[in-house]
Amino acid sequence: MNLKELSELLNLSQTTVSRALNGFPEVSERTRERVQKAAKQNNYAPNKAARGLATGQALTIGHVISTTNQNEMVNPVFGDFVAGVGEVYSKHGYKMILSIVPPGEDEYQVYREFKAQSTVDAVVVQSPSVNDGRIEFLNELGIPFIVHGRASECTVPYAWLDVNNRSAFVRATDFLHDLGHRRIALLNGREHMDFAHRRRQGYESSLQSHGIKIDQSIVFSSDMTESYGYQRTAELLKIDNPPTAILTASIIVALGARRAVQEAGLTVGQDISIVTHDDRLSYFHNNADVPMFTATKSSVREAGQHLAEMLIQMIANPLMEPPNELLEVELTIGQSTGPAPSK
Amino acid sequence: MNLKELSELLNLSQTTVSRALNGFPEVSERTRERVQKAAKQNNYAPNKAARGLATGQALTIGHVISTTNQNEMVNPVFGDFVAGVGEVYSKHGYKMILSIVPPGEDEYQVYREFKAQSTVDAVVVQSPSVNDGRIEFLNELGIPFIVHGRASECTVPYAWLDVNNRSAFVRATDFLHDLGHRRIALLNGREHMDFAHRRRQGYESSLQSHGIKIDQSIVFSSDMTESYGYQRTAELLKIDNPPTAILTASIIVALGARRAVQEAGLTVGQDISIVTHDDRLSYFHNNADVPMFTATKSSVREAGQHLAEMLIQMIANPLMEPPNELLEVELTIGQSTGPAPSK
DNA sequence: TGAATTTTCCAAAGCGCTTTGGAAATAATT
DNA sequence: AATTATTTCCAAAGCGCTTTGGAAAATTCA
Numbered sequence: 001m002n003l004k005e006l007s008e009l010l011n012l013s014q015t016t017v018s019r020a021l022n023g024f025p026e027v028s029e030r031t032r033e034r035v036q037k038a039a040k041q042n043n044y045a046p047n048k049a050a051r052g053l054a055t056g057q058a059l060t061i062g063h064v065i066s067t068t069n070q071n072e073m074v075n076p077v078f079g080d081f082v083a084g085v086g087e088v089y090s091k092h093g094y095k096m097i098l099s100i101v102p103p104g105e106d107e108y109q110v111y112r113e114f115k116a117q118s119t120v121d122a123v124v125v126q127s128p129s130v131n132d133g134r135i136e137f138l139n140e141l142g143i144p145f146i147v148h149g150r151a152s153e154c155t156v157p158y159a160w161l162d163v164n165n166r167s168a169f170v171r172a173t174d175f176l177h178d179l180g181h182r183r184i185a186l187l188n189g190r191e192h193m194d195f196a197h198r199r200r201q202g203y204e205s206s207l208q209s210h211g212i213k214i215d216q217s218i219v220f221s222s223d224m225t226e227s228y229g230y231q232r233t234a235e236l237l238k239i240d241n242p243p244t245a246i247l248t249a250s251i252i253v254a255l256g257a258r259r260a261v262q263e264a265g266l267t268v269g270q271d272i273s274i275v276t277h278d279d280r281l282s283y284f285h286n287n288a289d290v291p292m293f294t295a296t297k298s299s300v301r302e303a304g305q306h307l308a309e310m311l312i313q314m315i316a317n318p319l320m321e322p323p324n325e326l327l328e329v330e331l332t333i334g335q336s337t338g339p340a341p342s343k
Numbered sequence: 344m345n346l347k348e349l350s351e352l353l354n355l356s357q358t359t360v361s362r363a364l365n366g367f368p369e370v371s372e373r374t375r376e377r378v379q380k381a382a383k384q385n386n387y388a389p390n391k392a393a394r395g396l397a398t399g400q401a402l403t404i405g406h407v408i409s410t411t412n413q414n415e416m417v418n419p420v421f422g423d424f425v426a427g428v429g430e431v432y433s434k435h436g437y438k439m440i441l442s443i444v445p446p447g448e449d450e451y452q453v454y455r456e457f458k459a460q461s462t463v464d465a466v467v468v469q470s471p472s473v474n475d476g477r478i479e480f481l482n483e484l485g486i487p488f489i490v491h492g493r494a495s496e497c498t499v500p501y502a503w504l505d506v507n508n509r510s511a512f513v514r515a516t517d518f519l520h521d522l523g524h525r526r527i528a529l530l531n532g533r534e535h536m537d538f539a540h541r542r543r544q545g546y547e548s549s550l551q552s553h554g555i556k557i558d559q560s561i562v563f564s565s566d567m568t569e570s571y572g573y574q575r576t577a578e579l580l581k582i583d584n585p586p587t588a589i590l591t592a593s594i595i596v597a598l599g600a601r602r603a604v605q606e607a608g609l610t611v612g613q614d615i616s617i618v619t620h621d622d623r624l625s626y627f628h629n630n631a632d633v634p635m636f637t638a639t640k641s642s643v644r645e646a647g648q649h650l651a652e653m654l655i656q657m658i659a660n661p662l663m664e665p666p667n668e669l670l671e672v673e674l675t676i677g678q679s680t681g682p683a684p685s686k
Numbered sequence: 687t688g689a690a691t692t693t694t695c696c697a698a699a700g701c702g703c704t705t706t707g708g709a710a711a712t713a714a715t716t
Numbered sequence: 717a718a719t720t721a722t723t724t725c726c727a728a729a730g731c732g733c734t735t736t737g738g739a740a741a742a743t744t745c746a
Contacts (some may be wrong), residue, residue, distance in 0.1 A: 001459070013696045015696060051734075074425075082441065090445060096442070099433060283568050346702060393703035394704075398703085539708060600697090
């Protein structure tokens with residue numbers, strides 16, 4: 001069923017039917033209702049390509065994910081973020097195109113194609129690095145975009161929504177310091193990623209403000225896997241002056257850390273404290289009455305929802321200033337922290 | 344830059360340019376090269392909507408994810424699966440549309456819209472339940488589709504790619520039996536899901552073939568979260584006749600189980616054995632020299648790649664029989680299993 | 687009642703591409 | 717040289733929609 005058939009069925013012109021469905025004022029309520037009913041009955045909806053061609057709008061937003069090599073991680077946060085974003089898109093009638101860039105291919109080429117083909121109205125940039133080239137590139141290319149996170153070294157204005165990773169890790173480190181910990185290890189994410197860079201800053205800034213010298217031998221940076229948490233923690237427990245507390249970048253890493261601690265016959269929350277960032281992933285509830293981990297919490301799903309709303313506003317209003325939003329985390333106390341053991 | 348401009352630039356007709364780019368034989372090699380070069384230089388690519396309208400092809404494949412309620416899990420497998428699928432799509436020039444169905448809305452309505460709007464050429468059905476209504480629905484609607492998994496109670500033919508979950512869990516259970524375990528608990532996924540249903544069958548079939556009566560009090564079914572693994576295991580360790588081995592549905596659940604075991608002061612692989620299914624998620628390497636867990640392994644990312652190839656074949660060849668593919672798992676021995684402790 | 691205004695509707699153009707049916711130019715055959 | 721085949725190209729139609737400019741019908745006003 002297309003517009004022509006529907007309008008013939010109704011004995012109306014295509015114009016009138018189109019206007020009735022698109023809420024134009026110059027069509028009577030009676031006609032509009034008749035049209036809407038017939039459309040529903042015949043399961044009519046305007047052909048996406050035709051509509052896009054006529055309006056110049058794709059009603060589609062692009063997400064580009066680069067898997068630079070075969071073993072590169074798929075960000076575990078990805079699923080929940082996309083779920084949040086996608087809910088909002090569909091409420092506003094937008095579709096999401098997910099483009100996976102295979103190993104060896106050029107992410108920028110995907111954006112160029114998007115532009116040339118008019119596949120999308122806007123783009124979401126995920127996992128920005130400290131000096132992410134995509135921001136300048138997209139600005140030049142002229143595709144509206146919003147960044148989930150920030151790029152510290154980018155000075156031009158651009159739209160972003162970020163968690164305050166710096167203050168989160170200041171607070172986490174301060175908290176451990178308040179508990180008497182003086183030797184605090186950091187199992188960070190890969191520090192070319194902006195969020196990890198900022199967490200490191202927060203960590204160092206807190207230590208410095210307490211007059212503690214930073215010991216690079218207990219600071220690590222890697223993909224956030226369980227085995228990373230396990231390995232580094234196991235090693236840390238064997239050194240001469242082992243840390244009494246560990247700060248980890250995600251629950252997955254924290255689980256690895258906890259495993260190493262338990263295997264060493266120590267108790268988390270007594271012998272060793274662990275504080276982690278918690279993205280509130282749906283398959284890692286950390287919200288028992290007393291949560292498993294003390295954590296800086298921030299729902300990545302809600303971030304996605306919020307970011308999508310911002311982007312849709314930007315599309316509707318192309319001249320607006322790029323919006324920015326900085327979300328603060330909650331610091332919630334769980335079972336994984338306690339006073340530093342006295343020597 | 345559109346086709347008209349490009350053809351004027353080249354002093355050719357639009358037809359010739361279009362044919363040159365689309366590989367038609369009736370254009371000379373010299374002309375073709377000239378055209379291709381100019382297209383690349385001017386970053387020309389055919390407008391997606393216009394091309395779709397003209398050809399009737401969307402070059403797009405739909406994935407519909409239902410988040411039935413606010414707290415429902417996002418499947419942790421999702422990210423890796425989508426990465427696998429997406430790589431293949433982009434190699435073949437296909438786009439992936441991801442449609443998140445917000446809580447309270449109707450998944451079927453999304454498919455109806457896909458059909459009415461011709462947004463997609465085909466659809467991937469994820470996480471099928473035992474008697475999944477989508478299969479019949481899509482057959483009637485007339486959208487080509489392939490299922491990741493199967494629906495046990497569906498008798499009509501349809502395209503699918505699945506892991507042999509039944510044989511996987513037969514083998515896992517047999518293996519534990521061989522090690523002397525007689526009391527084997529099962530922490531399954533939600534059993535309305537087909538994969539969990541089949542795993543249960545495999546588990547029971549193995550036990551029965553060894554003459555072991557099934558004890559429903561040590562069989563569980565739930566969302567596959569870490570805390571599920573932890574809770575159930577902690578409870579199991581307290582009952583009168585606790586199991587000596589546990590079969591879990593995913594590494595995430597296994598991690599929870601391991602935590603409970605360690606907290607009880609027991610050792611995994613000695614006091615309690617754990618076997619899990621391992622989807623080879625990129626953020627849970629379980630492939631050390633001796634892996635952390637004994638596991639039935641099957642890469643969900645490779646499954647995605649394979650499934651995408653099948654679907655693209657189906658689109659190219661609409662009359663073919665619905666293809667099916669059953670992948671066998673590897674059973675790899677890790678540190679989490681050992682002989683049953685003698686009483 | 688006739689003119690002015692508002693409401694209601696329509697024909698047709700255009701979005702950018704593919705593709706049909708043929709024409710012009712070139713090469714091969716008689 | 718004349719005819720036939722082949723190569724190379726093009727004008728124009730059509731995909732299904734939105735939207736412009738304007739006409740017809742209904743309503744209001746003088």
